[in-house]
Amino acid sequence: MNNFEEYCTQFVQSVGNKEGAVSPAITSSASFAYGDPETAEGIFNASVKKPLYSRMGNPTTAKLESVMAQMDGGIGAVATSSGMGAITLATMSLLSSGDEIISVGGLFGGTYSLFNETLTRFGITTHFLDVDDLDGIKTKINENTKIIFCESVGNPNMKLPEIKKIADIANSAGVVLIVDNTITPMSIKPLELGADIAVYSTTKIISGNSSALGGCAVFRAINDGDDKFKTARYKDLHKFIDKMGKMALIPNAKKRALRDFGMSASAHASYQTLLGLETLALRMDRVVKSVEIVASALDTAGLKINHPSLKSSDQNAKYKELFKNGCGTLLTIDMCTKEKAYEFLNKTKLATLTANIGDSRTLALHMASTIYSDFNQEQREFLGITDGLIRISIGLENPQDIIDDFIKAAL
Ligand code: PLP
Secondary structure (H helix, E strand, O other), X not given: OOHHHHHHHHHHHHHOOOOOOOOOOOOOOOEOOOOOHHHHHHHHOOOOOOOOEOOOOOHHHHHHHHHHHHHHOOOEEEEEOOHHHHHHHHHHOOOOOOOEEXXXXXXXXXXXXXXXXXXXXXXXXXXXXXXXXXXXXXXXXXXXXXXXXXXXXXXXXXXXXXXXHHHHHHHHHOOEEEEEOOOOEOOEOOOOOOOOEEEEEOOOOOOOOXXXXXXXXXXXXXXXXXXXXXXXXXXXXXXXXXXXXXXXXHHHHHHHHHHHHOOEOOHHHHHHHHHHHHHHHHHHHHHHXXXXXXXXXXXXXXXXXXXXXXXXXXOHHXXXXXXXXXXXXXXXXXXXXXXXXXXXXXXXXXOEEOOOOOOOOOEEEEOOOOOOOOOOHHHHHHHOOOOOXXXXXXXXXXXXXXXXXXXXHHO
């Protein structure tokens, strides 16, 4: 049984209700009436479990959070307005001025910009390391290091991190590991591999059809005995551990990020995302097979394809050993020049040109002129952005139709 089979049962059983309306209810209210002041006080001090205000949580969003936490074996989750919201929530709930992040491997442009530009304005430094530079991680860790961060698959450089080895380093040094698992939900299980937090842009394959912007951070439980969160490195968390025990990372994220920054999910987006979750396992199963078929056929046709399933990829050995359920929907085509890339994009009839990934339909985008247009040459080189690079996100179409269209477009 591959990873996806178990989720086919889990998702449909947990999203729908067994009584009353089968489809999850959309609670489209910003605020909630408390009835009496005693209840209001209880809600605010967390002794009464009722909704407080939609910035801090909403019943539809809570349902989504419980399914997401179950998917990753977390103690809980916090859904957000976008994937960037989830990354900001997970990082900013742990960071203070003077802290450091170690970012390993390929990185989505928005996250790179958050770490490299925005967080530096708040006194937070990020060290960017190559995906295989495990010794570099050990060397860079010091008493200010709060977070090690990696993407399960570098977007768009297709580099694959050895998450278990990175987690072992993080755990022996007592540092938190956050994995952006947007591209490989279910295929990779970050918390099982030793990470502390998994973050997602649910905008991508989880909702899966461009209907909802959203994000989610899934947190592990604090251990009853020793736990790195109980050390001086994470002293700001201790009051939450004293009050909430193993759940502490959830109120910490809600109080230190959601309440103050307000990157809260909307009930409508949470509902659309729940609908996406029902079919996520089926879609992933199909698309990870399609992407290999398409990558192989285009490679054989002589196009410059980057996908870890190809023997030509320097990531192939890691792919075969560590990514047995595939590595998501992406591949890249390097057309060598911007002109050739534009020609391809103007000729393809099948691909939709957009900045999204993980959609039901195949998507394509020239990287250097769009997401990375304000990155300098050195940053582009580090992130693997060449002049002719096109990122493709394979959809649910018949793979042969995609191959035929792409070969015609490349001629
Ligand atoms: N993480 C990854 C790997 C992404 O590809 C993206 C968006 O492309 C994000 C995070 C940000 O997600 P959102 O657009 O939902 O903010």
